[in-house]
Amino acid sequence: MELTSIFGIAVALAMDAFAVAIAVGIALDRVHFHHTFRLAFHFGLFQFMMPILGWLAGMTVQGWLSAIDHWIAFGLLAFIGGKMIWESFWPDSERPGGGKSDPTRGLSLLTLSLATSIDALATGMGMALLDVSIWLPSVIIGLVAAALTVVGIRFGSKMGSRLEHWAERLGGVVLLAIGVRILLTHA
Numbered sequence: 001m002e003l004t005s006i007f008g009i010a011v012a013l014a015m016d017a018f019a020v021a022i023a024v025g026i027a028l029d030r031v032h033f034h035h036t037f038r039l040a041f042h043f044g045l046f047q048f049m050m051p052i053l054g055w056l057a058g059m060t061v062q063g064w065l066s067a068i069d070h071w072i073a074f075g076l077l078a079f080i081g082g083k084m085i086w087e088s089f090w091p092d093s094e095r096p097g098g099g100k101s102d103p104t105r106g107l108s109l110l111t112l113s114l115a116t117s118i119d120a121l122a123t124g125m126g127m128a129l130l131d132v133s134i135w136l137p138s139v140i141i142g143l144v145a146a147a148l149t150v151v152g153i154r155f156g157s158k159m160g161s162r163l164e165h166w167a168e169r170l171g172g173v174v175l176l177a178i179g180v181r182i183l184l185t186h187a
Contacts, residue, residue, distance in 0.1 A: 025156020054124025
């Protein structure tokens with residue numbers, strides 16, 4: 001597979017991670033290095049691993065997974081987006097669990113990492129069917145996803161500081177919109 005094709009695939013696969021990173025940057029009060037690093041590292045890692053897992057799975061589960069992958073991604077993004085919107089209506093001091101949640105930690109981070117990398121799993125399956133080596137494409141896909149995540153969270157942070165109280169709601173709405181777009185493009 002040509003390097004330009006691999007980069008094209010990597011950028012296409014990283015667009016969901018980029019959009020989610022913007023939403024996370026909007027939702028956080030202030031974006032620090034550790035937020036950026038955690039999000040970029042996990043998004044890059046999942047985008048690297050999922051094509052490998054898909055390639056290994058090959059044709060075994062391809063038909064089954066491709067029938068529901070968009071529903072899984074939608075459900076994960078809708079859960080996190082809905083949680084962000086719901087929490088945005090509570091003052092920080094009165095929120096269940098105390099304070100504003102950090103989507104770059106814990107279950108939220110895992111959920112977002114998985115939701116943004118499911119299409120990479122399908123890409124890996126496709127590469128197995130084409131008998132393409134998966135290692136170089138996976139490395140490039142992971143690095144591009146990490147880089148675009150850094151750009152996205154920084155851009156979202158700039159937008160979020162201007163939006164004040166609406167930032168977390170907007171971030172949640174963006175995640176829901178990404179989930180709906182995934183459903184519509186697979187319909």
